[in-house]
Amino acid sequence: MARAAHWNPLIEKFQAKLSKWKSSTLSFGGRLTLCKAVLGSLGSFYFSLFKAPSKVIKTLEKIRMRFFWGGDMEKRKITWIAWDKISTSKDRGGLGIGSLKAQNIAMLGKWWWRFKANPNITWAVVIKSIYGDDGGFSRPSVTRRKSGCWGVIANLPKYLEKDNISFASHFKLVSNVNAPGSIKWNWDLEPSSIYSVSSLRNYIDMAILPCSVEKWQWNPLIPGKLNILAWRIIHGRLPTMVNLSKIGVTTSTLCKICGEAPETENHLFTQCRITKDLWQRLSGWWWLLDPNVRTIGDLLNCKNLLQGHRRLSNIHEGIMLVFLWVVWSYRNLKAHASGVKSISVLAYEVQSFSLFWFNARNRKAAALRWNDWCCDPVLECYSRV
Structure with missing residues (x-):
């Protein structure tokens, strides 16, 4: 398994999954879920036994990256943000997909814990009879020459040293309080002191993936596609006319909605004549919004205006996110289908979509009612807590 050619079955499995999915019919939230839940787990069997060559990891990450941006191995779409930034955790400015390299190493690391924590099980006794009482961990170079599979596992600290990551030092021998006079192994990266794949994977990802200054705190009341839209706006990576002109896709930079100024994120969502009228209409309805x-930046930080009421502040921010999504959808409608909508229709979409999504995702509280939501939404939110 040290040869990339032997990993072709896994690569073909990734490609077979993508052939059944139509990325063009999925939102960014749907693609993100599939990248994490399905494409992130397809290789679990292989990753738990063998260390994947770097070439294989790059190929699999490329498949995930192209699918996330709406393409496949044959058709490539514009990659607006580096995949490393997307893979990093949400609290460090990414989308929390995680790297396959870290997953592979973390799953192999579990064999260290199994060997140390259960030294008397049959397979551990066999390993000891071949490589010594410590399983060859103290002589990794000798162990690797004897066996490719266990030799790679014994060499994990050496592989991680290349990225300045410690591994073996996190296994600690401590006194066993449940059996006085005996000792046991602890894993110091986990509060429970028991090894977990996620703890080492997060530890590795923090070391090898970048930390972005631009961060977005996920709002639980609205779909992932709206959170991803806000995340892309923070990074300045929406396919606006100005951004498209920078990469040579188009020569025109005029706003697709009003046609009066260069289309940047700031103009599209705060300065465009149509957008301003829509925002004024919404400010009169949800009177906590700043008109x-x-x-x-004022839009994305609107949640900070409300303190002491978590649910109300999430709803407040959620309405702003629905507003961004409605404006962006209308912009794309005008750009690709020459469609036209009135301000009242756009305002109705913000009201109806926000109510539907809030009720669907906030089942702990009483459902918001449509008539009261349209008349006095702030009072309705307070009364239905």
Whole structure:
């Protein structure tokens, strides 16, 4: 398994999954879920036994990256943000997909824990009879020459040293309080002191993946596609006319909605004439919104205006995110289908979509009612807690 050619069955399995999915019919939230839940687990059997060559890891990550952006191995779409930034955790500015390299190493690391924590089980006794009482961990170079599979597992600290990551030092011998006079192994990266794949995977990802200054705190009341939209806006990586002109896709930079100024994120969501009218309409309905928003930063930080009421602040921010999504959808409608909608229709979409999503994702509280939501939404939110 040290040869990349022997990993072709796994690569073909990834490609077979993608052939059944139509990325063009899925939102970014749907693609993100599939990248994490399905494409992130297809290789679990292989990763738990063998260390994948770097070439294989790059190929699999490329498959995931192209699918996330709406393409496949044959058709490539524009990659607006580096995959490493997307893979990093949400609290460090990414989308929390995680790297396959870290997953592979973390799953192999579990064999160290199994060997140390259960030294008398049959397979551990066999390993000891071949490589010594410590399983060859103290002589990894000798162990690797004897066996490719266990030799790679014994060499995990050496592989991680290349990225300045410690591994063996996190296994600690401590006194066993349940059996006085005896000792046991602890894993110090986990509060429970028991080894977990996720603890080592997160530890490795923090070391090899970048930390972004631009961060977005996920709002649980609205779909993932809206959170991803806000995340892309923070990074300035929406396919606006100005951004498309920078990479040579188009020569025109005028706003697709009003046609009066260059289309940047800031203009599209805060300065466009149509957008301003829509925001004023929404500010009159949800009177906690600031009607004098001037920059995209003011929009994205609107949640900070409300303190002491978590649910109300999430709803407040959620309405802003629905507003961004409705504006972006209308922009794409005008750009690709020449469609036209009135301000009242756009405002109705913000009201109806937000109510539907809030009720679907906030089942612990009483459902918001449509008539009251349209008349006095702030009072309705307070009364239905």
